[in-house]
Amino acid sequence: xxxxxxxxxxxxxxxxxxxxxxxxxxxxxxxxxxxxxxxxxxxxxxxxxxxxxxxxxxxxxxxxxxxxxxxxxxxxxxxxxxxxxxxxxxxxxxxxxxxxxxxxxxxxxxxxxxxxxxxxxxxxxxxxxxxxxxxxxxxxxxxxxxxxxxxxxxxxxxxxxxxxx
Amino acid sequence: xxxxxxxxxxxxxxxxxxxxxxxxxxxxxxxxxxxxxxxxxxxxxxxxxxxxxxxxxxxxxxxxxxxxxxxxxxxxxxxxxxxxxxxxxxxxxxxxxxxxxxxxxxxxxxxxxxxxxxxxxxxxxxxxxxxxxxxxxxxxxxxxxxxxxxxxxxxxxxxxxxxxx
DNA sequence: GTCTAAACGTTTAGACCTGAACATACCAGG
DNA sequence: CCTGGTATGTTCAGGTCTAAACGTTTAGAC
Numbered sequence: 001x002x003x004x005x006x007x008x009x010x011x012x013x014x015x016x017x018x019x020x021x022x023x024x025x026x027x028x029x030x031x032x033x034x035x036x037x038x039x040x041x042x043x044x045x046x047x048x049x050x051x052x053x054x055x056x057x058x059x060x061x062x063x064x065x066x067x068x069x070x071x072x073x074x075x076x077x078x079x080x081x082x083x084x085x086x087x088x089x090x091x092x093x094x095x096x097x098x099x100x101x102x103x104x105x106x107x108x109x110x111x112x113x114x115x116x117x118x119x120x121x122x123x124x125x126x127x128x129x130x131x132x133x134x135x136x137x138x139x140x141x142x143x144x145x146x147x148x149x150x151x152x153x154x155x156x157x158x159x160x161x162x163x164x165x
Numbered sequence: 166x167x168x169x170x171x172x173x174x175x176x177x178x179x180x181x182x183x184x185x186x187x188x189x190x191x192x193x194x195x196x197x198x199x200x201x202x203x204x205x206x207x208x209x210x211x212x213x214x215x216x217x218x219x220x221x222x223x224x225x226x227x228x229x230x231x232x233x234x235x236x237x238x239x240x241x242x243x244x245x246x247x248x249x250x251x252x253x254x255x256x257x258x259x260x261x262x263x264x265x266x267x268x269x270x271x272x273x274x275x276x277x278x279x280x281x282x283x284x285x286x287x288x289x290x291x292x293x294x295x296x297x298x299x300x301x302x303x304x305x306x307x308x309x310x311x312x313x314x315x316x317x318x319x320x321x322x323x324x325x326x327x328x329x330x
Numbered sequence: 331g332t333c334t335a336a337a338c339g340t341t342t343a344g345a346c347c348t349g350a351a352c353a354t355a356c357c358a359g360g
Numbered sequence: 361c362c363t364g365g366t367a368t369g370t371t372c373a374g375g376t377c378t379a380a381a382c383g384t385t386t387a388g389a390c
Contacts, residue, residue: 003243011228023299026311027202029318034199035245037192040329063176078168080200085347087370109355109368134188140324145317146191152314153194159305164205250377252340274338274385
């Protein structure tokens with residue numbers, strides 16, 4: 001049993017008239033959905049012997065296409081975590097032999113990160129499981145509903161992104 | 166500069182034809198928005214000398230109305246984190262004098278958690294700041310767009326919730 | 331009364347992240 | 361040259377979470 005967003009907003013208005021509750025019904029389900037989805041993905045991946053942070057890292061490299069190389073800065077830009085977190089992810093992944101780090105000639109002090117054969121295997125083995133699972137979960141909405149939802153989310157993300165961080 | 170969800174899906178299809186990408190344009194913005202919003206809220210609250218986990222805890226108690234008391238189990242149900250996390254949050258909040266814990270006569274081994282006067286002050290001081298900020302951010306969508314978005318998110322949340330955890 | 335199962339809460343180990351401090355490499359002017 | 365500034369990465373301290381193991385209390389069967 002869980003409280004709905006509408007109930008939360010109503011409770012604030014009842015307890016504190018004047019509380020600005022107009023955002024609650026939009027943001028509460030978004031934050032909850034994200035938590036449900038990421039926790040579920042963590043569990044799916046644990047069964048495959050990998051963690052979510054590492055999967056994100058390997059996915060970005062895999063999607064880049066051959067030669068599966070990006071600098072640390074590029075990884076940071078594509079990942080929505082801090083440079084410190086990327087550095088730690090890289091240390092773990094390198095330790096496990098999934099990526100290599102080497103000086104990159106271009107740019108200031110760039111480090112070129114490259115997927116190893118082992119890293120490639122890991123991502124091939126897990127990406128279908130993860131995205132297949134997500135496919136099941138998104139099927140709660142019809143294609144028409146998804147087509148309605150996607151542009152709204154895109155617009156909201158753009159607006160929020162311009163005003164934070 | 167960040168990759169759009171559509172670009173991510175296209176990259177997977179290009180690199181791995183057959184990859185099930187239909188969920189990406191829905192779930193990627195949801196997960197990103199949640200991260201942008203929670204990180205931003207963390208920063209807003211740090212300025213007020215409180216952390217997000219504690220605010221969530223105090224909010225649930227405050228919304229319950231007088232006498233601002235709930236059991237640990239009720240807090241867990243309303244919070245989407247594990248019982249262990251609630252236990253740790255309570256220990257921190259109790260340490261800071263924001264809540265009290267006492268045996269609850271009803272139920273098995275229930276612990277009654279109650280907001281103190283200090284906890285009440287903290288929540289009164291920060292809730293308008295947090296929800297006011299969220300109000301600014303949700304204004305990226307018109308009222309009509311929000312009315313379109315809310316039921317879609319609700320339907321999706323219900324579907325996902327029934328299939329995870 | 332006694333026993334057993336279920337409900338409830340806490341502790342602990344292991345992961346991950348942020349933000350700030352720090353270290354290093356390149357570049358452009360003087 | 362050489363020197364400050366900018367771009368990059370890394371390290372570290374502090375904080376939070378999950379999941380699993382554990383301890384405790386209550387209710388119900390008999």
